[in-house]
Amino acid sequence: MxxxxxxxxNMIMVLVDPSHYGNIGSAxxxxxxxxxxxxxxxxxxxxxxxxxxxxxxxxxADILKNARVFATLDEALEDITxxxxxxARMRSIELPLYQPREAAEKILPHIxxxxxxxxxxxxxxxGLTNEELQRCDxxxxxxxxxxxxxxxxxxxxxVLSYELRQAVLRASxxxxxxxxxxxxxxxxxxxDLEQFYGFIEQNLKDCGFLKENHNxxxxxQIRRVYAKSDMSAHELRIIYGTLASMxxxxx
Amino acid sequence: MxxxxxxxxNMIMVLVDPSHYGNIGSAxxxxxxxxxxxxxxxxxxxxxxxxxxxxxxxxxADILKNARVFATLDEALEDITxxxxxxARMRSIELPLYQPREAAEKILPHIxxxxxxxxxxxxxxxGLTNEELQRCDxxxxxxxxxxxxxxxxxxxxxVLSYELRQAVLRASxxxxxxxxxxxxxxxxxxxDLEQFYGFIEQNLKDCGFLKENHNxxxxxQIRRVYAKSDMSAHELRIIYGTLASMxxxxx
Numbered sequence: 001m002x003x004x005x006x007x008x009x010n011m012i013m014v015l016v017d018p019s020h021y022g023n024i025g026s027a028x029x030x031x032x033x034x035x036x037x038x039x040x041x042x043x044x045x046x047x048x049x050x051x052x053x054x055x056x057x058x059x060x061a062d063i064l065k066n067a068r069v070f071a072t073l074d075e076a077l078e079d080i081t082x083x084x085x086x087x088a089r090m091r092s093i094e095l096p097l098y099q100p101r102e103a104a105e106k107i108l109p110h111i112x113x114x115x116x117x118x119x120x121x122x123x124x125x126x127g128l129t130n131e132e133l134q135r136c137d138x139x140x141x142x143x144x145x146x147x148x149x150x151x152x153x154x155x156x157x158x159v160l161s162y163e164l165r166q167a168v169l170r171a172s173x174x175x176x177x178x179x180x181x182x183x184x185x186x187x188x189x190x191x192d193l194e195q196f197y198g199f200i201e202q203n204l205k206d207c208g209f210l211k212e213n214h215n216x217x218x219x220x221q222i223r224r225v226y227a228k229s230d231m232s233a234h235e236l237r238i239i240y241g242t243l244a245s246m247x248x249x250x251x
Numbered sequence: 252m253x254x255x256x257x258x259x260x261n262m263i264m265v266l267v268d269p270s271h272y273g274n275i276g277s278a279x280x281x282x283x284x285x286x287x288x289x290x291x292x293x294x295x296x297x298x299x300x301x302x303x304x305x306x307x308x309x310x311x312a313d314i315l316k317n318a319r320v321f322a323t324l325d326e327a328l329e330d331i332t333x334x335x336x337x338x339a340r341m342r343s344i345e346l347p348l349y350q351p352r353e354a355a356e357k358i359l360p361h362i363x364x365x366x367x368x369x370x371x372x373x374x375x376x377x378g379l380t381n382e383e384l385q386r387c388d389x390x391x392x393x394x395x396x397x398x399x400x401x402x403x404x405x406x407x408x409x410v411l412s413y414e415l416r417q418a419v420l421r422a423s424x425x426x427x428x429x430x431x432x433x434x435x436x437x438x439x440x441x442x443d444l445e446q447f448y449g450f451i452e453q454n455l456k457d458c459g460f461l462k463e464n465h466n467x468x469x470x471x472q473i474r475r476v477y478a479k480s481d482m483s484a485h486e487l488r489i490i491y492g493t494l495a496s497m498x499x500x501x502x
Contacts (some may be wrong), residue, residue: 026403030403032399033402035395058401101352142413143417144285144286144416150309152277152280155406158402159409159413
């Protein structure tokens with residue numbers, strides 16, 4: 001059992017631009033109760049450890065103090081292979097939308113095979129931006145009361161952490177099959193995917209298809225196509241490699 | 252869908268002797284986000300609405316202000332037919348122990364058929380007493396990190412409220428079968444069960460089996476037997492009635 005739960009070490013919770021220090025501390029506590037430990041915060045705050053965050057972290061001050069702070073989301077996700085974004089509302093971008101339990105079951109085989117997965121939690125008032133949601137492979141919606149859907153940030157972290165632990169608990173009844181994850185199933189690194197998208201975008205600009213100040217909807221639709229295809233690392237290499245080859249040949 | 256979620260009106264969350272006003276407000280908010288509205292608090296506090304609880308209730312001030320306050324647990328549970336108790340630890344009393352999702356699925360048919368069900372949440376530091384847990388028909392454990400299992404009180408309310416909403420959501424995919432709940436399945440009222448147990452206890456004292464200051468283990472075992480049997484109201488009437496008849500005949 002203890003061995004199975006250790007896969008939660010590969011699970012990263014990312015708070016994107018949180019306003020309240022107290023919520024960062026509460027999120028750390030919520031994570032630790034469920035056996036998660038890797039907290040990352042994308043913020044312009046100089047330090048996330050203060051009286052407010054420490055008070056609410058309670059017995060999880062270690063999680064809070066070890067939390068890493070990043071200036072940009074891309075840096076926070078550099079070593080991540082699967083990125084999930086929480087979204088209160090239905091967005092225009094139609095990525096696969098999962099309830100927390102389905103999402104946890106989708107994530108479990110990745111973390112059980114030592115790949116790092118992240119769940120992004122947006123700002124208290126406004127959530128994740130469309131651009132941030134476009135960075136995600138899957139979207140998670142916690143179904144809520146349409147008349148009052150405002151879950152506290154740390155409450156959302158608790159619910160997702162809970163579902164991840166529950167997924168491990170259920171899988172523990174049948175031992176997780178490990179090490180049968182061949183290259184055909186391995187997910188690409190987030191940074192590889194972003195490099196791919198950046199490559200496409202640059203080429204679209206170079207050819208004049210995209211204006212400098214375009215609104216992003218074209219790239220959004222491209223990202224959606226690939227996100228829904230749920231590419232393996234191997235498939236990305238093929239897609240990216242063939243595209244690059246074709247472009248190179250054209251010149 | 253909206254119609255299905257209305258069964259959550261029959262779901263009561265009971266905070267037993269909470270220390271912190273802020274937790275009462277946070278619990279109200281957690282409930283409202285998931286569509287629950289009936290909060291009850293067993294407490295010696297004169298009023299649960301103050302600056303701390305109001306601030307944390309955010310948009311759920313209505314739930315907080317409408318919350319009913321009781322001096323004793325029995326009064327809070329008077330109209331309840333199924334009582335579930337949250338328990339962090341394995342207790343000596345071996346009632347059925349469910350994870351939150353299983354518990355929600357067990358509770359759903361009751362609330363969908365207009366019976367009132369309650370989940371009890373204990374004190375921040377010490378949880379529910381053994382005596383309070385003995386009042387329960389089922390026990391719920393939120394599986395947690397054995398090295399740090401201290402979920403915030405309102406976080407526990409959030410997880411259980413979430414699972415109840417998820418249970419309705421899943422059931423909404425297949426319409427809930429309503430009104431097929433005959434008397435053979437109807438649960439007894441909590442107060443009827445307590446009257447039954449009180450009747451047994453008084454008779455055990457009268458006959459000298461129980462000393463005045465007994466430690467409760469005998470009654471605990473009796474309660475366990477009946478709790479595991481999951482009696483219907485009809486069955487309770489038979490058990491109670493036959494017992495009473497036998498005792499009456501004895502004199």
